[in-house]
Amino acid sequence: MRSFERSTAIQARLHDLIPGGAHTYARGADQYPEQMAPILVRGKGARVWDVDGNEFVEYGMGLRSVTLGHGYEPVVRAATLAVADGMSFSRPTELELRAAQDFLDLVPGADMVKFAKNGSDATSAAVRLARAVTGRTTIAVCDQPFFSVDDWFIGTTDMAGGIPTVDTVKFAYNDLEALAATLAGDTVAAVFLEAATAMAEPLPGYLEGVRALCDRHGTLLVFDEMITGFRWAAGGAQAVYGVTPDLSCWGKAMGNGFPISALAGKREYMERGGLRTDHDRVFLLSTTHGPETASLAAFRAVVHAYRTEDPITRMEQAGRELADGVNSVAEGLGIAEYLQVRGRPSCLIFRTLDTEGLPSQAFRTLFLQELLEHGVLGQSFVTSAAHDADAIAATIAACAAAAPVYRRALERGAVDGLLRGRPVAPALRRTAAPRQIEASTYR
Missing domain, CATH: 3.90.1150.10 (Aspartate Aminotransferase, domain 1)
Incomplete structure (x- = not known):
């Protein structure tokens, strides 16, 4: 042992x-x-x-x-070189421009991008922006595992202690009728969903239907690309399925482990967080470490790897x-x-079922053990x-020992x-x- x-x-x-x-x-x-x-x-x-x-x-x-x-050496090298020239300054760096250009080249449906550190930074900024654009407060989230550590989402989970009542409703994935009912009163500011998950692909016409429903009801469509981005495709699920959201939220694989996230979207909405708007300004994202150079350099190295490898x-x-x-x-x-x-x-996920064919934490733990x-x-x-051939072979051998x-x-x-x-x-x-x-x- x-x-x-x-x-x-x-x-x-x-x-x-x-x-x-x-x-x-x-x-x-x-x-x-x-x-x-x-x-x-x-x-x-x-x-x-x-x-x-x-x-x-x-x-x-x-x-x-x-x-x-x-x-991964190219990412480590890029970040190390950036750190040697300083990580944080009181003005933007040219690296911010280069990184933004790289990102928007990957995600052609977005006109502007703003970088941050955590996925929740991006999703909660999207909530603020959608509420400001629509004048509504309700957020509709797909019945999927996770969208944010902030009140608007955690208030819907079993760990809602310390959170006041939230104006968030849920709808079922791949069910256009359920979403239509949710949007019927024209009170929803934004629809949040992962376009696909490990276990659920969109049915034919589903994402197109979601897009049409949001347009019909004046609701912003937000794709959570935290997992699908750089895993389904470098340009995310929207590149795979051909449906363009109003806003999209990114993170995780963007930096191959370096802390970076992003909110991207259409110019007419994103500019509300900027200096070229006639609307009341939205406090979109303003973070001390959002533009630190190590993670932006790492992101650019990741983009290069996806383009060449x-x-x-x-x-x-x-x-x-x-x-x-x-x-x-x-x-x-x-x-x-x-x-x-x-x-x-x-x-991939592994499903561990008990003798009744039901998901079991006890059987899952035995398999993990x-x-x-x-x-x-x-x-x-x-x-x-x-995960090369040796890693896969070693894993299959471990499963062959665990399965009996x-x-x-x-x-x-x-x-x-x-x-x-x-x-x-x-x-x-x-x-x-x-x-x-x-x-x-x-x-």
């Missing part, structure tokens, strides 16, 4: 100093098997190493923000090989109904261009005696796990 002794000690100390023990809920120890949450020290390509000396093939890759691989084809090929290999393992053991790899090849034991770290099978344990649990009807600790839990939930975090022994 692998040792996670030092990782476990550091994780306990993190709980002493940082609420939740991590700066992102999805990175929390409650998302991993008990006392098997690695504390990482470095990464290269598709592999990472922890404080206990364990090596893993990693998936998810920085919550989908790393598509070229950890420590075709990373999307590589990550999709890796995903197809991985899905075929793991699903073949499950089929060979007669458990293909319960253990499945599904989704877009560049954005066995993957970790055999050198694979990830809450999904989201690939990068750095999974089958034994199915035969028993439970994970009892196989799972070493408590199951994982949803990241966004109202109450903390019932088990108390152990006191820190790390010094």
Whole structure:
């Protein structure tokens, strides 16, 4: 068995100093098997190493923000050269112009762009802008996992503590009638949605119908391209499906791990946050670190890689090989109904079902436990261009070792005696796990 002794000690100390023990809920120890949450020290390509000396093939890759691989040399070099000349100034740099030109070349449906640091910076700026343009307050969000850490969205989740009533409504994906009903009263300022997800592609005519409904009701259409951008295509889902939103929000893979996000859109709307408008001005985005040079230089290097190296084809090929290999393992053991790899090849997830065919946190945890034991770290099978043949082969081998344990649990009807600790839990939930975090022994 692998040792996670030092990782476990550091994780306990993190709980002493940082609420939740991590700066992102999805990175929390409650998302991993008990006392098997690695504390990482470095990464290269598709592999990472922890404080206990364990090596893993990693998936998810920085919550989908790393598509070229950890420590990708051209990005590191570009950022390093930029830092040597200074990161932050009291006036714009030429780099801001170059980065904006690069971005708008990729996203021809947008006329203007403004950079920031976090995805929520961009989505919440889009909310303000849509409300100012329409004079309305209601925001309609698709029933998809996540759009912002800010009140207008978190107020709709199970972690709504500290948030007053929000004027946000939800609608179902791929259901034009549901959206039409939501927009019927002409009170909605903006419709937010991911044009596609790992498990859901738009039905023929759906996105075109969403566009038409927004036009009919005077509502702004906002695409969340945080995941689809640079993973479906460099120009995002809008480039794949041919539907142009009024505004779009970007982040994650833009900087291959460097902190950068963007709000892009039509000039008639974006100018309301500028100095060339006759309307009341909108406080669109104004951040100290939005234009810091390291991340803008990293972004430009990412753009160059997408223009010259075709990373999307590589990550999709890796995903197809991985899905075929793991699903073949499950089929060979007669458990293909319960253990499945599904989704877009560049954005795969694994489904872990119990004996009733229902999604199970306990069975998911058992699978995660066995993957970790055999050198694979990830809450999904989201690939990068750095997932080469060796990484895919190692992952399929790890799944081949994990699957018989999974089958034994199915035969028993439970994970009892196989799972070493408590199951994982949803990241966004109202109450903390019932088990108390152990006191820190790390010094």
